[in-house]
Amino acid sequence: MKKNNQFSLIVQVNGAMISVILVFILISSITTFLSVSMTSDTVGQVLETSDLNKLFLYFFGTENMYFTQNNKEVKDIPLTKVGFQIATNLKINDAKTFFERELPGFSEFNTNIQVAGQGTDITTVPIESSPPMELLLKQKDAVPSDGNQTPPSNQTTDGKKIVYIYHTHSWESYLPLLQQASTPDDAVSSNNALNVVGVGDMLVKDLAAKGIGSEHSTIDAAEKLHEKGWTSNNAYQYSRGLVQEALATDQDLKFMIDIHRDSQRKTLTTTTIDQKSYARLDFIVGEANPNFKQNLQLAKDLHALAEKKYPGLSRGIFSKNKSTGNGVYNQDLSPRAILIEVGGVDNNLEELQNAMEAFADILSEYYWEKKNAKAF
Structure with a gap:
């Protein structure tokens, strides 16, 4: 029984390490081919849209499950999604982020409209000019x-x-x-x-x-x-x-x-x-x-x-x-x-x-x- 537990633990550890390696290979491939990089601004933008209290409780719960055992919201935090977004600055649910670095001028459409005036939408945002x-x-x-x-x-x-x-x-x-x-x-x-x-x-x-x-x-x-x-x-x-x-x-x-x-x-x-x-x-x-x-x-x-x-x-x-x-x-x-x-x-x-x-x-x-x- 003890040998089975040890074998199971070894399999879990090896599986976790392989998963981490695969994630880093995926991220390095994306950042290489799409020319994206992780910056402090990227991290800040992701964290601003995340519930940091839940994130803290999630990690705290890994040490003491008492604090999270009945909290479904904390258990369901998509850490892989947060980590992926921080590392690549790509948002899975926002197709614009996959194109804005590759298509000239496409990043203009990523301007945030805080208050829209008459006739204003994402297709009519201001455009900066940069003549030689x-x-x-x-x-x-x-x-x-x-x-x-x-x-x-x-x-x-x-x-x-x-x-x-x-x-x-x-x-x-x-x-x-x-x-x-x-x-x-x-x-x-x-x-x-x-x-x-x-x-x-x-x-x-x-x-x-x-x-x-x-x-x-x-x-x-x-x-x-x-x-x-x-x-x-x-x-x-x-x-x-x-x-x-x-x-x-x-x-x-x-x-x-x-x-x-x-x-x-x-x-x-x-x-x-x-x-x-x-x-x-x-x-x-x-x-x-x-x-x-x-x-x-x-x-x-x-x-x-x-x-x-x-x-x-x-x-x-x-x-x-x-x-x-x-x-x-x-x-x-x-x-x-x-x-x-x-x-x-x-x-x-x-x-x-x-x-x-x-x-x-x-x-x-x-x-x-x-x-x-x-x-x-």
């Missing part, structure tokens, strides 16, 4: 246009600058503002009157009309990246230094706003409200930073105000981790940091001006409400 550096440095002539005038406000921040506006991708522009430009990749310019820096100038003016002072970085990011021998992939690394310097030199700054332009076309990026045409706004929040919840709440508050005052202006709130974008977007530097994409490649000057006037109205209402409630 030589195109980013190319100068394009402007299409002449006039600016709007906004009346002054009876409220004021008394000379304090409480909003920092900057542009990680300062070269992003709009086809109607450019000459000899016809495709989305052509919508770039180093001329600040034609790119998103000019949109930032509109916001500065419109916020001032609401009594809110702002600081605006008008640096040509493409030129600075070129000087350093960097590519557009280093853009957030460069703009991070700008945000850090601004925060260090001005303690009054409350909001960090990075203005971009979407690469989607006009049918998705334009709306009409009360017979006025607007470039629509996308709110982007990075998941891979400790301020994610606070910045997501800020985006939700601004989206809700937009829906109330300008229905359809916001396309919604989208969050990205490091597998679908930068994942941080400098938002770890402030609990009130957002990235907004203003319109798409086809929006014209009037639509951009209307959008910034509306956003300044929304942001100022949010600020004065929080200011009066002693939140700042």
